[in-house]
Amino acid sequence: PEIYRLSDGREHFKGDFSKIILNNKALIDISRDKWRLYEYLRQHSVRSIRxxxxxxxxxxxxxxxxxxxxxxxxxxxxxxxxxxxxxxxxxxxxxxxxxxxxxxEIIGDDEHEYTVGVFGLGDGTFSQSIAFSRKLSREGSTVKARTVDIAALDEEVRRLTALFKPVGPTNFQFRRHQEDYLLLEVNPRFSSSLSLRTAFGFNEPEMCIEYFGEKRMPRPASITEGTAVRYIEDVVNRA
Structure with a gap:
């Protein structure tokens, strides 16, 4: 993905290009290699998938x-x-x-997969978060989503945020295994479920403008509950 090339060359950006919004470089580097992520989690005593x-x-x-x-x-x-x-x-x-x-190892099942968006503040905390249970398409993106409020999942998100110290939009993906929520991967960028989060009130582009552009804490989002479905539609206009 382009984020890796941008992150690798961030010190070369000048003028208007210096305003490119990028996450914590250490987190971006870890996220590009799933084995490196696994080793990092184990080094910090975070239960992970074998x-x-x-x-x-x-x-x-x-x-x-x-x-x-x-x-x-x-x-x-x-x-x-x-x-x-x-x-x-x-x-x-x-x-x-x-x-x-x-x-x-294969853990859990397709019925207990979750995606969580946070807006990281760079100090191990985040301004707000939103969590979905999800179903994936064959291409790997979220095709069905439902907002959830799960205390144990929220606690794991706080723990990982404290560990990774993300800056700006960050997406964590989990599967539930027995009573634990185990990290599948972390995306230190706008993820493909951005539009779904925005539809429920968690507007990350707006948060970026407030935090990076206006240098202030993003306003608390008014997050609604519900479900969402993505589909392909044919729109045909005959002459």
Whole structure:
């Protein structure tokens, strides 16, 4: 994604380009590699999904149980995720992906997946947040969403925000496993569910104008409750 190129070259931006809004560089660097994110979480004693980037099939199948997920270390929007069910799948993808190879335990289920948006203040806190339970399309973006208010999920978001210290729009994605909410990935940018959050009152572009442009705390958003569905519509105008 463009955010990585912009972040890598941020010290070269001059004039109007110096006003480009970018998140915490350390967080952007961690987010670009799922294995690096996993290691960072473990180093800070955050419970995480069991993950491997090396090892033979028999060992990994024993540790993770079949089936398990193959996730390219460097990808976005759930691209490239494959369910591994046998040795042939494992050997094929391990050879194909090379150093981008990563496998992960399957946890929870599709009914308990969540996306949370926060506006980080850079000091380990955030001005406000909004959480959805969600269903994904085949392309990996949110296709159905419902606002939720879950105390344990909110607590995990506060913990991760204190750890990562995001600045501006940041998106956390979770799955519930038993009683825990485990992080799938973090997106230190506007995520694809931006329009859904805005529709429920959590307007991140407006918050950016207030915080980065006007140098003041974003006004508290009046967040409504409800559900949302995305779909493709054909609009045909015949002559």
């Amino acid at each position: 993950t491997f980037v090396t090892g033979e099939y028999d060992l990994i199948a024993r540790e993770l149980n079949l089936p398990f997920l193959l996730k390219p270390r460097r990808s976005s929007a759930s691209k490239g995720i494959v369910t591994v069910e046998c040795r042939e799948d494992f050997d094929y993808w391990k050879k194909k992906l090379g150093d981008n190879f990563m496998v992960q």
